[in-house]
Amino acid sequence: MKWSYIGAIVVGAYFLFPLYVLFLLAFNSPTITILARYPALLPISLTLNNLVVSLQGSAFIDPLVKSLETATLVGVITLVLAVPAGYGLSRLPRAIAYPFLVLLLVTNMMPAIVIGIPIAVEFIKLHLFESVEGLALAQTLITLPLATFILQGTFSSIPSDLENQARVDGAGLLRRLFSILLPIAAPGIAAAFLISWMFSWDEFTYAILLIPYHSTLPVTIYSDVTRGNLLAGVAFSLVFTIPVIVLTFALQKYLRGEYLAGGIKA
Amino acid sequence: MRLTPFLLVLPAVGYIVAFSFFPTIDAVYLSFQDPHGGLSLHNYQELAYFNVGGAVLDTVLVTVGALLIQLALGFLVASVLSREFLGKRALSTITIIPMGVATVVAAITFSFIFQTSGGYANTVLHSLFGINVNWYQTSLSSLLVVMLADSWKNTPIVSLILLAGMSSIPRELYYSAAIDGAGSVRRFIHITLPNLRSFIGVALILRGVQEFNIFALPLILIGDHPPLLTTLVYNLYTTTFPEVGLALAAATVLLGFILVFMGVVIKLTGGRSS
Numbered sequence: 041m042k043w044s045y046i047g048a049i050v051v052g053a054y055f056l057f058p059l060y061v062l063f064l065l066a067f068n069s070p071t072i073t074i075l076a077r078y079p080a081l082l083p084i085s086l087t088l089n090n091l092v093v094s095l096q097g098s099a100f101i102d103p104l105v106k107s108l109e110t111a112t113l114v115g116v117i118t119l120v121l122a123v124p125a126g127y128g129l130s131r132l133p134r135a136i137a138y139p140f141l142v143l144l145l146v147t148n149m150m151p152a153i154v155i156g157i158p159i160a161v162e163f164i165k166l167h168l169f170e171s172v173e174g175l176a177l178a179q180t181l182i183t184l185p186l187a188t189f190i191l192q193g194t195f196s197s198i199p200s201d202l203e204n205q206a207r208v209d210g211a212g213l214l215r216r217l218f219s220i221l222l223p224i225a226a227p228g229i230a231a232a233f234l235i236s237w238m239f240s241w242d243e244f245t246y247a248i249l250l251i252p253y254h255s256t257l258p259v260t261i262y263s264d265v266t267r268g269n270l271l272a273g274v275a276f277s278l279v280f281t282i283p284v285i286v287l288t289f290a291l292q293k294y295l296r297g298e299y300l301a302g303g304i305k306a
Numbered sequence: 307m308r309l310t311p312f313l314l315v316l317p318a319v320g321y322i323v324a325f326s327f328f329p330t331i332d333a334v335y336l337s338f339q340d341p342h343g344g345l346s347l348h349n350y351q352e353l354a355y356f357n358v359g360g361a362v363l364d365t366v367l368v369t370v371g372a373l374l375i376q377l378a379l380g381f382l383v384a385s386v387l388s389r390e391f392l393g394k395r396a397l398s399t400i401t402i403i404p405m406g407v408a409t410v411v412a413a414i415t416f417s418f419i420f421q422t423s424g425g426y427a428n429t430v431l432h433s434l435f436g437i438n439v440n441w442y443q444t445s446l447s448s449l450l451v452v453m454l455a456d457s458w459k460n461t462p463i464v465s466l467i468l469l470a471g472m473s474s475i476p477r478e479l480y481y482s483a484a485i486d487g488a489g490s491v492r493r494f495i496h497i498t499l500p501n502l503r504s505f506i507g508v509a510l511i512l513r514g515v516q517e518f519n520i521f522a523l524p525l526i527l528i529g530d531h532p533p534l535l536t537t538l539v540y541n542l543y544t545t546t547f548p549e550v551g552l553a554l555a556a557a558t559v560l561l562g563f564i565l566v567f568m569g570v571v572i573k574l575t576g577g578r579s580s
Contacts, residue, residue: 047386048397054379055400058415058458059407061426065418074418078429121318128314140315147326149515151564153539154557157550158329158336181325188318213310242408244522249543258410262526265414274418277411288406292399 062281065274066090074270094275103260104279106172107241110256113176114240115233118183122232126191127221131200141192144185155181156249163250170251178246183236190235194228195221234291238284330561337554349555358556361538365563368449368456368524368534369517375457376513377506380464387465388472405462413526416455420527445532452524452534456517464509471505472498507575511568518564535560 065073069085094100129137159178160169168174198221206216222229244258252259257280265273340348383401387394404412419426420441431437442448475497483493499506521536530541535556543553 044386044389044391047382048391048393051379051383051386052397052400055404055458055462058412058419059403061419062411062415064426065415074424076424078432079418079424079426081426081429121321124314125318128311131308131311132315140319143319144322147322149511149564149568150326150330151519151536151557151560153519153521153536154333154554154561155326155329157539157543157553157557158332159325161548161550162329177325181322184318184322238406242410244408244410245519248540258408258522261410261414262522265417265526273414277408277414281407281411284406284408285403288402289399292402 062274062277066278070271090271091275091278094272095279099260099272100276100279103255103257106251106255107257107280109172110176110179110247111237111240113172114179114183115237117176117180118187118236119229119233121180122184122187122191123222123225123229125188126193126232127195127217129188129192130195130198137192141189144188148182148185152182152245153249156246159246160249170253172251175246175250175256176240178250179240179243180236182243182246183239186239187232187236190232191225191228194225194232198224231291234287238287238291241280241284333554334558334561337551337558339551341549341551349551352552353555353559356538356542356552356556357533358538358559361533361535361556362559362563364445364449364532365518365535365560367446368452368520369514369567371449372453372456372460372517372520373510373514375453376461376464377509379457379461380468380509383461383465384468384472387469401465402462404459407459409459409522410526412455412459413523416451416458416523417527420451442528442531448528448532452520452527455527456520456523459523460513460516464513467505467509467512468502471502475501503575507571510571510575514567514571515564518560518567535563 064079064081064083067086067088067090068080068083069087070090072080072085129140132140156178163169163171163174166174168177202220202224203216206220211219242258243256244262247256247259248262255263257276261273261276261280264270264276337349338345338347340346387398387401421428422440422442425441427441428438431439439447441451479497479501480493483497488496519536520534521540524534524537525540530537533541539553539556539560542556543550546552
C-alpha cells in the first residue's frame with residue numbers, strides 16, 4: 041500500500057515537472073528564467089508581460105489560423121474516409137478485415153520524412169506546395185488509420201440485429217446509416233474527429249517539408265526558438281498546449297490501450 | 307458474401323496506398339538515380355562523406371535507449387495504476403497529459419531544462435550537489451537528453467498499452483502464486499511478463515518505429531550534433547534542394563532499418579500469440 045503512494049508521487053512529479061517549467065518560463069520575469077545562470081524553481085516574480093508582448097506580434101495569428109484550418113480539414117477528410125471504412129470493416133468477416141487493418145497499421149509506420157520529400161516534389165508540380173490543402177492531405181495519412189481503428193470498434197459494438205431489423209422493414213443502406221448507425225456511433229465519431237484534430241495540430245514533419253515558409257504553429261515555434269526569439273517561443277508554446285490539454289481531458293476515456301492493442305486480443 | 311462493405315473500405319485503403327506506398331517506392335527508386343538519370347549507387351557512395359555511419363549508430367542508440375526508458379517507466383506507471391489507492395483518478399489523468407503536449411513544445415521545454423547555462427536541471431543539481439553539468443559535452447549525453455525528452459512525451463502510450471495488458475491477466479494467477487510462496491519479483495517475472503508478451507510487442511513496434519523516426523525533438527534539442535538519420539535526411543534535403551537524391555538515399559537507409567526492426571520484433575514476440 042505504502043509503495044503505491046511512493047510510486048504515485050514519483051510518477052506524478054516526473055510527468056508534471058516539465059509543464060511546471062513551461063509555466064515558470066511563461067509567467068516569471070525573464071531575469072530569473074532565461075537570463076539567469078540558475079533559474080529559480082519558484083514562481084517568485086509573476087508577470088503577464090511576456091505573454092502580452094509576444095502575443096501582440098502579428099507573426100502569431102497567421103500560423104495559428106493555418107494550424108486551425110489544417111487540423112479541421114484533416115479531421116473532416118479523415119471522417120469522410122474513415123466512417124465508411126470503419127463501418128465496412130466491422131461488417132466484414134474477421135479473416136478479411138484483419139489484413140486490411142494490418143495494412144493500415146503498416147502504412148502508418150512509413151516514416152513521414154521518407155514519404156514527405158517525394159510528396160513535396162510532386163506538390164511543387166501540382167501547385168499544392170505551401171498550401172493548407174496539400175498539408176492536410178498528407179497529414180491525413182497519420183490520422184486515417186487510427187480513426188479507422190476507433191470507428192471499426194465503434195461500429196462493431198452496434199448489434200447487427202438492430203440493422204437487420206431495419207433492413208427487413210425496408211430501409212436502404214443510406215437510411216440505415218443516417219437514422220440508426222450514425223446516431224449510435226456519434227461518440228466514437230466525435231472521438232475519431234478530435235483525435236485526428238489533435239494529431240494534426242501537433243504534426244511537424246509534414247508541415248516543415250510541405251509548407252516551410254509561412255507555416256503552421258509548430259514550425260513557427262521552432263523557427264522563433266532557433267532565431268533566439270525565446271520568449272515568443274514559450275508564449276506560443278503555452279497557447280499551443282492549453283487547448284490540447286483540455287481536449288486530452290475530454291478524450292481521456294477514449295485514449296485506451298485496448299484500442300491500440302485491439303488486434304492482438306482476437 | 308456481400309460487396310458493399312468492401313466498397314466502403316476501398317477509398318480509405320486506396321488513399322493510404324496512393325499517398326504512402328507510392329511515394330515510398332518513388333523515394334527508394336529516386337535514391338538510386340544519379341544526376342544524369344541513370345541507375346547507380348552514386349548517392350549512397352556520396353553519403354559516406356556525410357557521416358551516415360555515425361547517424362545510423364546514433365539512431366540505433368536513441369531507439370534502444372528510449373525504448374528501455376519507456377518500457378521501464380511504463381511498467382512503473384502501469385503497476386502503480388493497476389492498484390487501488392486514494393488519488394488514482396487524478397494520477398491517471400496526470401500520466402496522460404504529455405500525450406496532449408505537442409512534440410515541439412516538449413522539445414522546447416526540455417531544451418530549457420537541459421540548458422548548459424541557465425537550465426532547470428542544473429538549478430536542481432547545483433542546489434543539491436553544487437555541480438554544473440554540460441549536457442551537450444559528449445554525443446552520448448546529448449543523445450540522453452533526446453531520450454529523456456522523448457520518453458516524457460511517449461511513456462503514456464506505453465503505459466496505456468501495458469495497463470490494458472495487466473488488467474487482462476486473471477487475478478487468480480497472482481493469488482495462487484502468492485499462496486505457493488512467490489514474492490512480488492517472481493510473480494512479475496513468471497506471471498506478468500509472459501502474459502504481457504504480445505502487449506509488450508505491440509508497444510515495442512508502435513514506439514520503436516516512431517523512435518527511428520523522431521525528428522522534431524532532436525532537431526530542436528541537438529540540431530545536427532550528433533546527427534540522427536532523420537535530421538541527416540532533413541539537413542541533406544534543405545542543403546541540396548532541389549536535388550533530393552542524397553536525402554532520399556539517407557531516407558532509404560532509415561526505411562531499411564525500420565523494416566529490419568519490425569521483422570525482429572515480430573519474430574521475438576512471436577507475432578500473434580494465439
